[in-house]
Amino acid sequence: xxxxxxxxxSGLDPELATEAAGVGGRGTLLGSSASSGLLPGWAPYGVxxxxxxxxxxxxxALGIFTIALMLVFGAVVxxxxxxxxxxxxxxxxxxxxRAITMAIVAAFGVAMAPLIxxxxxxxxxxxxxxxxxFFTEDARGKIxxxxxxxxxxxxxxxxxxxxxxxxxxxxxxxxxxxxxxxxKLRRALTFFVxxxxxxxSIVAGLFAYALFEIFFGPGIxxxxxxxxxxxxxxxxxxxxxxxxxxxxxPNHLREASYALGTPKWKTISKIVLPTAFAGLVxxxxxxxxxxxxxxxxxxxxxxxxxxxxxxxxxxxxQNLAVYAFNEYRSPGIDKxxxxxxxxxxxxxxxxxxMILNVIARLVYRRYKTxxx
Amino acid sequence: xxxxxxxxxxxxxxxxxxGGRRRRGxxxxxxxxxxxxxxxxxxxxxxxLFLVTEGWxxxxxxxxxxxxxxxxxDYVAPLAFGTVLAGALATVIAVPLAVxxxxxxxHIAPPRLALTLGFFVDxxxxxxxxxxxxxxxFVLGPxxxxxxxxxxxxxxxxxxxxxxxxxxxxxxLVAGLVLAVMILPIVSAIAREAFSQTPRKLQEGAxxxxxxxxxMIKMTVLPFGKSSVISGSMLGLxxxxxxxxxxxxILSVSGVISFNLISQANPSTIAANIAxxxxxxxxxxxxxxxxxGLVLFAITxxxxxxxxxxxxxxxxx
Numbered sequence: 001x002x003x004x005x006x007x008x009x010s011g012l013d014p015e016l017a018t019e020a021a022g023v024g025g026r027g028t029l030l031g032s033s034a035s036s037g038l039l040p041g042w043a044p045y046g047v048x049x050x051x052x053x054x055x056x057x058x059x060x061a062l063g064i065f066t067i068a069l070m071l072v073f074g075a076v077v078x079x080x081x082x083x084x085x086x087x088x089x090x091x092x093x094x095x096x097x098r099a100i101t102m103a104i105v106a107a108f109g110v111a112m113a114p115l116i117x118x119x120x121x122x123x124x125x126x127x128x129x130x131x132x133x134f135f136t137e138d139a140r141g142k143i144x145x146x147x148x149x150x151x152x153x154x155x156x157x158x159x160x161x162x163x164x165x166x167x168x169x170x171x172x173x174x175x176x177x178x179x180x181x182x183x184k185l186r187r188a189l190t191f192f193v194x195x196x197x198x199x200x201s202i203v204a205g206l207f208a209y210a211l212f213e214i215f216f217g218p219g220i221x222x223x224x225x226x227x228x229x230x231x232x233x234x235x236x237x238x239x240x241x242x243x244x245x246x247x248x249x250p251n252h253l254r255e256a257s258y259a260l261g262t263p264k265w266k267t268i269s270k271i272v273l274p275t276a277f278a279g280l281v282x283x284x285x286x287x288x289x290x291x292x293x294x295x296x297x298x299x300x301x302x303x304x305x306x307x308x309x310x311x312x313x314x315x316x317x318q319n320l321a322v323y324a325f326n327e328y329r330s331p332g333i334d335k336x337x338x339x340x341x342x343x344x345x346x347x348x349x350x351x352x353x354m355i356l357n358v359i360a361r362l363v364y365r366r367y368k369t370x371x372x
Numbered sequence: 373x374x375x376x377x378x379x380x381x382x383x384x385x386x387x388x389x390x391g392g393r394r395r396r397g398x399x400x401x402x403x404x405x406x407x408x409x410x411x412x413x414x415x416x417x418x419x420x421l422f423l424v425t426e427g428w429x430x431x432x433x434x435x436x437x438x439x440x441x442x443x444x445x446d447y448v449a450p451l452a453f454g455t456v457l458a459g460a461l462a463t464v465i466a467v468p469l470a471v472x473x474x475x476x477x478x479h480i481a482p483p484r485l486a487l488t489l490g491f492f493v494d495x496x497x498x499x500x501x502x503x504x505x506x507x508x509x510f511v512l513g514p515x516x517x518x519x520x521x522x523x524x525x526x527x528x529x530x531x532x533x534x535x536x537x538x539x540x541x542x543x544x545l546v547a548g549l550v551l552a553v554m555i556l557p558i559v560s561a562i563a564r565e566a567f568s569q570t571p572r573k574l575q576e577g578a579x580x581x582x583x584x585x586x587x588m589i590k591m592t593v594l595p596f597g598k599s600s601v602i603s604g605s606m607l608g609l610x611x612x613x614x615x616x617x618x619x620x621x622i623l624s625v626s627g628v629i630s631f632n633l634i635s636q637a638n639p640s641t642i643a644a645n646i647a648x649x650x651x652x653x654x655x656x657x658x659x660x661x662x663x664x665g666l667v668l669f670a671i672t673x674x675x676x677x678x679x680x681x682x683x684x685x686x687x688x689x
Contacts, residue, residue, distance in 0.1 A: 068515065097584035104480055107472030108489075111560075114553045115496050118507045125510070172408035180405050189409050191680065192416050198607065198676035199419065199669070200614020201501075202643045206665040210422035219654060232419065235412060265401030293500020296616035296643065300650045321502045325617065328506060339510075346503045353498050361491075 039089055044082060044102060051078035071113075075106035119350075126347025129340035140307035145332050148345055150308040151323035154223065155349075157312055158302060158319055159292050161227035162234055167284055169231075170238030177239070178246040179268055196236040204232040205297030212301075221303035223317035229297035237287040245279030246272065278367035285360035289353045295321035320345050420669070427663030430656060437656050448664050450629050454544075454639030455668065457631070458619060459612040461548030462555055466612075467605045469552070470559035474597075477560075478567040479589060490564065497557035505621030508550040513541025513622065520545065520634040531631055538636045542624035545633040550618045555608035562604030566597035599682055606679030610672045616643035642668040 040046075052074040059065040059073070079102045087095035131147075139146030177189055208229035212220050249272050257267040273280070298319055304326050305316035324345035331338030435443040477489050517539060524535035570593045578588040625640035625648075632638075640648075642664045650661050 093584055093587070097586040100586045101480060104472045104476050107469050108476040108481075111469050111473045111496075111553075111556055112492065114507075114512075115492065115499075117511060118499065118503065121507060121511050122503060169408045169411055172405050173412050176405035176409040180402055181409070185406075185409060188413065192413055194680050195673065195676055196412070196416055198610045198614075198672055200616070200643060200672055202614065202616045202646050203419065203423070203665050203669045203672075206426075206646070206662050207419040207422055210426035210662060211418070213426065214422070218658065232415060235415070239412070263395075263398050265397045268401070289498055293502065295500065295502040296620075296647050299647055304651065321500055321617075324502050324506065325621070328509075328621065342506060346500075346506055349500055350503060353500065354495075357495070357498055 037089055039086055039098075043085070044098065047082045047085065048074070048078045048102070051075070051081050068113075071109070075102075075109070079103050079106065122343065122347050122350055125340070125343035127344075129337075129342075129344025130347065134341070134344055138306060138308045145327075145334070145337055145341060146306070148320065148323055148341065148348070150306070151318040151320045151345065152348065153308060153310060154302070154317040154319040155292065155321070157310060158223050158226045158230065158298065158317065159288065161224060161312055162230035162291060163284070163288055165227060165231040166234040166238050166287070170235045170287075171242055171280070173235075174239045174242040174246055175268060177243055179264075179272070193236045193239050196232075197240065199232065201229075201233055201294050202296040202300070205229045205300040207232060208297065208301045221301065221316045222314070223302055223309070223312035225301035226298045226317070226319070227312065229301050230291045230294060233294065233297070234287050234291045237290055238283060241283030241287060242276075242280050245276045245283055248279070249275045278364050281367075282360040282364040285356050285363070289356035289360070292356070293321050293349050293353055295325055298322050299325070320349050324349070423662060423666040423669060426659060427666045428659075430659035430663040433656055433659075438660050444660065444663060447660065448642070448667055450627050450639045451642045451645050451664060452667060452671070453629050454625075455613055455641040455643070455671070457639065458544060458547055458551060458623075458641050459609050461544065461633070462551030462612040463605055463609045465548060465552035466556045466559055466608055467601070470556050470604070470608070471563055471601060473556065473560040474563035474567050475589060475593070477564055479585070479593065493557050493560055496553065497561075501554065501615060501617040502621075504550050504554055505618040508546055508618055508622040509542065512550060513543075513546050516541050516543075516546050516549070523634055532633045534632050535634055536636075537634050538624070540624065540636070542622055542636070542638075543634050544623065544638045547619050547622045547638075548633070550622060551612045551615055554615060554618065555611045558611060559601075559604045559608040562607065563597055563601050566600030567593050570596040599685070603679040603682040606675055606682070610675040610679065613641075613675065614643055614668060614672050616647050620644040620647045 052070060055073040055077055056065065056070050059069055079099050082102050083095045083099035086098045090098075133147045134149075135147060135152065136149055137147035138150035139148070140150075173189065173193075177186055181189065205226075208225045209220070211228065212222065212225050216222075253271055253275060254267055257271045258264075262270070299322055302319060302322070303316035304322060305318050309315065309317045324342045327338045327342035327345065430438065431444055433444070435446075438444060438447060473493060477486050477493070481489055517537070520535075520537040520541070520543065523533040524537040527533045528535055574592040574596070575588055578591050579585075583591060619641050620643075623638050623640065623644060624636055625644070626637040627640065628637050629639055630637065646661050646665055650658070653661060
């Protein structure tokens with residue numbers, strides 16, 4: 001028996017051996033870049049800045065300078081730039097690492113750009129449409145186009161009813177899944193709740209319409225139909241989120257309660273739910289924020305109307321999202337004013353969503369029961 | 373020992389004292405929980421059932437009664453094509469970006485920043501779709517016009533950039549871009565989850581053998597997260613297929629079947645077609661629209677089933 005053959009390194013990059021020291025000792029060598037064949041610590045930033053400046057100059061020379069183009073081309077040039085520089089100094093493996101890191105950071109920037117642009121544009125274009133009239137008047141018979149009070153009230157009514165339907169059902173289902181569920185029903189529920197999160201919002205709207213049409217006849221439009229449609233979308237979100245929260249409640253609390261002879265339902269309602277309270281509030285608020293801006297299901301269930309309607313069973317009911325869509329789709333004689341109102345509605349909506357999201361996080365942070 | 377005995381006794385006494393009431397309370401409470409659970413299953417079944425009931429008349433009606441005087445399959449085919457094209461385009465654009473975003477948050481950004489960055493990515497998911505639509509038509513569309521002109525001039529020999537380039541930006545390409553932004557958060561959230569669960573020992577092992585960070589990611593993180601990325605992409609695709617308002621606002625439609633991404637004439641999508649025509653329709657047209665909704669429901673269900681099956685299979689391993 002001969003000794004086992006030595007590991008075969010022939011397939012590896014020939015640079016590996018010479019580079020291993022540099023790569024492995026990165027942490028210690030980073031500081032002394034001058035002597036070690038490593039780029040200085042500022043290299044990625046420097047290359048990126050240089051690439052931006054280069055692209056700005058080229059684009060300006062061509063006369064097509066825009067910030068977006070500069071950033072896009074700058075990122076591409078920077079990726080190649082850092083590769084070339086690093087390859088010359090550090091070798092191909094490090095060069096590839098640096099180039100891909102740069103590309104990933106750039107991709108993250110690309111992904112964030114729409115968020116920044118969108119928030120900026122909504123604020124810039126939404127503010128001119130905001131006025132006292134926007135919040136206090138409806139649009140019935142107004143030549144000027146009127147306000148959006150009816151849409152704001154409608155949004156609150158429709159969403160409020162949807163929350164009132166979804167939270168008890170969703171919460172009890174989550175309690176079932178986490179505290180009671182066993183066997184087939186639980187597994188079916190887990191799976192179908194996942195499936196339900198994927199229902200397209202317009203399909204939820206069609207479902208609500210089909211359901212009510214059977215009882216009230218064709219062409220029916222009511223605020224509560226919208227609430228039913230939104231509930232179909234909201235219930236799975238509530239279940240998933242509150243199930244996560246209930247899971248975190250430690251078992252020893254339940255066991256301590258049982259040990260004292262407390263019945264199961266009291267354990268759940270007096271121990272588990274209060275412990276998870278902050279998390280549940282957060283879950284409900286985030287779910288509400290998700291559905292409050294839904295447009296498509298309301299377009300087919302609550303319809304479009306110009307006047308204030310606070311009766312969810314009394315015919316058509318306007319809401320902010322559909323209002324924004326309608327101001328864009330069928331603008332009045334003064335197109336610009338209609339578009340302003342659409343953007344103002346968008347701004348109001350986004351403000352509500354952001355406020356709900358931020359409060360949800362604050363509630364969670366402030367009232368979170370310490371669980372160890 | 374003594375204290376344990378006391379609690380046990382107290383518990384037994386309590387139980388004995390309130391035995392009857394306790395059982396009734398428990399029974400009622402657990403019944404409510406079970407009923408809620410069953411309600412949800414019934415709701416999902418109800419969605420399918422009511423769509424079938426209301427869509428059925430259109431499926432069985434003769435061609436002359438339906439909108440456009442054509443058989444239902446001919447009516448829905450271009451819409452289904454448009455739906456799949458828009459969804460596929462969005463997925464193709466979003467997935468590489470989402471993977472990059474997930475890698476950035478889990479492996480490149482300073483760990484202290486990761487939570488905050490994740491919050492910003494999630495904010496993208498919180499923005500209502502109507503606002504994406506307005507942004508697409510007023511901001512992104514006009515900005516994309518010169519780019520699409522350039523694509524037509526330089527890359528016009530590729531069928532998807534054949535042109536003539538739209539002058540308004542209301543094209544499939546812009547709709548696909550906006551959809552991509554909308555589904556990016558869900559894809560990246562699932563990828564992030566998987567990437568951050570890559571076993572530390574694998575990552576450290578790779579780096580101890582001298583791998584650079586990218587080599588470590590390529591050898592450990594990406595293979596580990598592969599099935600999650602695939603299922604996340606399927607979920608994103610499901611979202612994009614059913615997304616309504618952004619497409620309704622952005623796309624200028626003409627019922628053609630065409631892969632041309634930058635022209636004025638685009639196939640509509642099922643969801644957008646419903647949103648555009650439902651408010652003004654009545655009678656059998658409503659049934660036809662509900663039937664197309666049923667088709668959309670079926671397409672998204674299949675997509676989601678596959679995605680969930682991949683997730684649950686990879687969880688078992």
